[in-house]
Each structure stands twice: as structure tokens, then as C-alpha cells.
Amino acid sequence: QVQLGESGGGLVQAGGSLRLSCAASGRAYVSGWFRQAPGKEREFVAAVMWTAGSTFYADSVKGRFTISRDNAKNTAHLQMNNLKPEDTAVYFCAAATVPVFRIFEPMQYDIWGQGSQVTVSS
Numbered sequence: 001q002v003q004l005g006e007s008g009g010g011l012v013q014a015g016g017s018l019r020l021s022c023a024a025s026g027r028a029y030v031s032g033w034f035r036q037a038p039g040k041e042r043e044f045v046a047a048v049m050w051t052a053g054s055t056f057y058a059d060s061v062k063g064r065f066t067i068s069r070d071n072a073k074n075t076a077h078l079q080m081n082n083l084k085p086e087d088t089a090v091y092f093c094a095a096a097t098v099p100v101f102r103i104f105e106p107m108q109y110d111i112w113g114q115g116s117q118v119t120v121s122s
Contacts, residue, residue: 001026001111002024002025002026002027002028002095002097002111003024003025003026003111004022004023004024004025004093004094004095004111004112004113005022005023005025005113005114006020006021006022006023006091006092006093006113006114006115006116007020007021007116008020008021008078008116009091009116009117009118010117010118010119011119011120011121012083012118012119012120012121013120013121014083014084014085014120014121014122015082015083016083016120017079017080017081017082017083018080018083018118019077019078019079019080020033020077020078020080020091020093020116020118021075021076021077021078022075022076022077022078022093022095022113023073023074023075024074024075024076024095024111025074026074026097027050027074027097028050028074028095028096028097028111029049029050029051029096029097029098029099029100030047030048030049030050030095030096030099030100030103030109031047031048031050031069031076031093031094031095031096032044032045032046032047032048032056032067032076032093032094032095032103032109033045033046033047033067033078033091033092033093033094034091034092034094034106034109035087035089035090035091035092035118036089036090036092037088037089037090040089042092042106043058044058044103044104044105044106045057045058045061045065045078045091046058046061046065046067046078047067047103047104048067048068048069048076050069050071053069055067055068056103056104058104060086061080061087064080064081064082064083065078065079065080065081066078066079066081067079076093078091080118083118083120084120085120085121085122086120087118087120088118088119088120089118090115090116090117090118091115091116091117091118092112092113092115092116093112093113093116094106094109094111094112094113095109095110095111095112096108096109096110096111097110097111098110
């Protein structure tokens, strides 16, 4: 079964940058990140299709975050620039081992990382 190891969270001031990484132990069709802040539901952040490289972003992060993938290393990266306090959340890397119909829905993903805390101070 595919396993995910994620890293790169931390504490940063508003306007700063962080880079999250998600390494997969096997083949997946889609990799991405969801985030969950205290008192809020888990929400879609970004995703990348492994074969075509197509990317998708939530409106709230578009223009600030960039997701990419390294096929040789089975690793996805999420570059987060111009971070805002409202970006503070636990970020979960996720992967789908079968083609997905709605990439923005958590239930479409069957493999999850342990989560990385991202804290943005004002």
C-alpha cells in the first residue's frame, strides 16, 4: 500500500514562505494538500496530476501557492509564498491511488500523511 511522508511545516511571519514536501512510497494518480484549522472543516488547498502535471488550486491560495511533482522521486512539493495568518492550519498531504472524480473532496483520497503544522504570525 502507498504510504506518504510529509515535511516542511513550521512557524513563519506574515509575508514569509514555507515549502512542504510529500514523498510517496508507490504509484498514485493525484497528490495534493488539504488543511484544517481549529474549528473549521478540512478544505482543499492544491493538487497535481502525476502523469499530465495538471495543477489545481483553491481560490484562497491561487497566485501564492505552487504545487509541483518530481516523478523520479515520487515527491510532491507545495511552495507557499506570501503567507497570511489565515493560512495557519494543519496541512495534510493526500494521494489517490485510483482516478478521482472530484479532486477537491477529501473522500476521493485514500492515502493520507500524518499532517504538518503551519503557523503564520501577524
